[in-house]
Amino acid sequence: xxxxxxxxxxxxxxxxxxxxxxxxxxxxxxxxxxxxxxxxxxxxxxxxxxxxxxxxxxxxxxxxxxxxxxxxxxxxxxxxxxxxxxxxxxxxxxxxxxxxxxxxxxxxxxxxxxxxxxxxxxxxxxxxxxxxxxxxxxxxxxxxxxxxxxxxxxxxxxxxxxxxxxxxxxxxxxxxxxxxxxxxxxxxxxxxxxxxxxxxxxxxxxxxxxxxxxxxxxxxxxxxxxxxxxxxxxxxxxxxxxxxxxxxxxxxxxxxxxxxxxxxxxxxxxxxxxxxxxxxxxxxxxxxxxxxxxxxxxxxxxxxxxxxxxxxxxxxxxxxxxxxxxxxxxxxxxxxxxxxxxxxxxxxxxxxxxxxxxxxxxxxxxxxxxxxxxxxxxxxxxxxxx
Numbered sequence: 104x105x106x107x108x109x110x111x112x113x114x115x116x117x118x119x120x121x122x123x124x125x126x127x128x129x130x131x132x133x134x135x136x137x138x139x140x141x142x143x144x145x146x147x148x149x150x151x152x153x154x155x156x157x158x159x160x161x162x163x164x165x166x167x168x169x170x171x172x173x174x175x176x177x178x179x180x181x182x183x184x185x186x187x188x189x190x191x192x193x194x195x196x197x198x199x200x201x202x203x204x205x206x207x208x209x210x211x212x213x214x215x216x217x218x219x220x221x222x223x224x225x226x227x228x229x230x231x232x233x234x235x236x237x238x239x240x241x242x243x244x245x246x247x248x249x250x251x252x253x254x255x256x257x258x259x260x261x262x263x264x265x266x267x268x269x270x271x272x273x274x275x276x277x278x279x280x281x282x283x284x285x286x287x288x289x290x291x292x293x294x295x296x297x298x299x300x301x302x303x304x305x306x307x308x309x310x311x312x313x314x315x316x317x318x319x320x321x322x323x324x325x326x327x328x329x330x331x332x333x334x335x336x337x338x339x340x341x342x343x344x345x346x347x348x349x350x351x352x353x354x355x356x357x358x359x360x361x362x363x364x365x366x367x368x369x370x371x372x373x374x375x376x377x378x379x380x381x382x383x384x385x386x387x388x389x390x391x392x393x394x395x396x397x398x399x400x401x402x403x404x405x406x407x408x409x410x411x412x413x414x415x416x417x418x419x420x421x422x423x424x425x426x427x428x429x430x431x432x433x434x435x436x437x438x439x440x441x442x443x444x445x446x447x448x449x450x451x452x453x454x455x456x457x458x459x460x461x462x463x464x465x466x467x468x469x470x471x472x473x474x475x476x477x478x479x480x481x482x483x484x485x486x487x488x489x
Contacts, residue, residue, distance in 0.1 A: 104223060104307065105409045106231045109342075111313035112323045113237040116344035117141075119389050119398060120313050120382075121234035122149045122167075126392060127399030128408045129165035133229040136166045136222065140215040141236040144169040151391040162392060166228070168218075175214030217291065220298040223307075230409055305337035305414045312341045312374075316366040322462075325373055329462045332418040339413040341374050342402060343367065345384045372459060378412045418461070426470055426488040430481050431461060438477040443484065445472040450484060 109121045118139070125137035136158055139146035146169055147154040152161050156171035222231055302308045310331055314324040324341070331338050346367070352360030371379060380402045385394065399408075406412075419430040433441070433452070442453040448468045450461040470486035477483070 104226055104229060104231070106219070106223070106233065106302070106308040107408070108233040108235055108302075108308065108310045109313055110235045110310060110327060111237070112320045115313045115315050115320055116382075116389075117237075117313045118145045118149045118234045119395070120311075120342050120344060120402070121232050122146060123395045123399035123402065124408050125167075125230070125232040126162070126165060126395050127403055128230050128232070129162060130396070130399075131407065132164065133409065134164050134166075134227070135230045135232060136168060136228045137232040137234060138167075138215075138218070139169045139234045141234060142172070143236075146234050149390050149395065170215050170218065172214060175218070178214075216295050216298055220294045220301075223298060223301055303335045303337075305339075305411065308337065309339040309411060310336050312338060314341060314343055314370065315345050316343060316363040316370065318362075318366065321366060321369060321373070324370075325460070326462045328374065329418065330464065332416060337411075337414060337416075338377065339411055340378050340380060341370065342380045342382065343370055344382045346381055347384050351384075376413065376415070420464070425485070426473070427467075427486045429463065429484040429486060431484070432480050433477075433482050436480075438479070441477075441482075443472075443475055443482075445484075445486075452482075 107121075107124060109117045109124070111117050118141075121137055125135045129135045137146065137150075139154075144154075146167060150161055150167055152159070152167065154167045154169045156169065156174040158166040158168045161167050219231065219233075222228060312324050312327060314320050328338055347356060347360055347363060349360060367381075382398055382401050385398070387394075389395070389398065402408075415432075418432075421428045421430070429450070431450075431452075433454070436454055440454060444451045444453075445467075448463045448465050450463060452459045452461065467486060470488060473485040473487040475482060475484045
């Protein structure tokens with residue numbers, strides 16, 4: 104089973120790309136489910152089919168689903184939410200505040216993860232295609248298991264035994280399933296942690312960045328790539344969407360076409376060695392299976408969309424006693440062929456009169472570059488905490 108997640112800045116065409124990929128895979132014979140985890144759903148609009156909180160058949164081998172947080176909460180969080188509400192009331196928290204506190208942080212993202220865990224465990228589909236929320240929300244989703252586990256530990260320190268013991272008594276006298284709620288809570292966190300392990304397995308999960316040839320979009324895609332690599336997720340391709348043809352540059356789009364050419368070169372250089380798939384502007388609003396099929400063929404051609412197009416981490420961060428070592432893969436250059444500078448959270452590498460910018464995690468703003476070493480093909484940059 105394969106999982107492919109599409110992410111990028113809002114409005115770049117993630118939904119279209121995800122739907123086109125799912126349709127292309129379905130036509131190749133893979134039983135495919137395309138899922139929207141974006142609260143502002145547009146998957147049903149792209150497919151031109153009404154979707155529901157459960158999988159809906161769209162075409163042979165193709166199913167679609169749009170998550171509904173209230174439906175998912177009712178399905179997954181009943182006993183657990185009642186347990187937390189009861190505990191907070193016992194601790195003297197007023198009813199309205201207790202109601203607010205009983206809603207777990209990240210519950211919406213967590214319910215999405217639980218659906219994915221279910222599908223992966225049951226192996227009913229050959230491929231899950233995820234139309235995710237914009238980049239920031241996607242990173243929140245992918246880092247959710249650690250955050251929620253930490254929240255549970257802080258919310259109920261040392262109360263596991265007490266909750267289970269008292270819970271049995273409370274359930275007998277009041278009917279509130281306190282002990283069952285805690286057991287349910289633990290089970291759900293175990294599921295969240297297990298599906299995260301699936302997501303960081305490059306043989307199962309690939310993340311594909313969707314971008315447009317525009318400066319702000321590319322900047323966000325670079326940052327997303329850095330963070331995804333930092334967290335250990337495999338990015339195996341970039342899809343550049345809505346490329347205008349050269350002939351569109353004869354009139355009002357002349358400046359846009361000129362800058363688009365530069366941005367495409369920047370994408371090729373910045374994301375090397377990732378494969379770059381290019382999709383021309385369709386000249387119309389994209390919805391319905393016919394147009395999606397055309398886009399899927401444009402992206403993949405004879406390639407199998409389930410293929411792992413790239414599986415090598417060109418960006419590694421390791422912590423040491425003094426700070427961090429950042430390792431970058433720079434093939435085909437010599438140790439005297441480049442210069443290196445650091446500005447805030449950016450590394451600027453000058454190679455043969457060309458500049459390559461590498462975005463570091465934001466905490467690098469507070470670190471100083473101590474030194475760097477080059478052992479072909481790896482450049483090691485040492486950042487000092489002091």
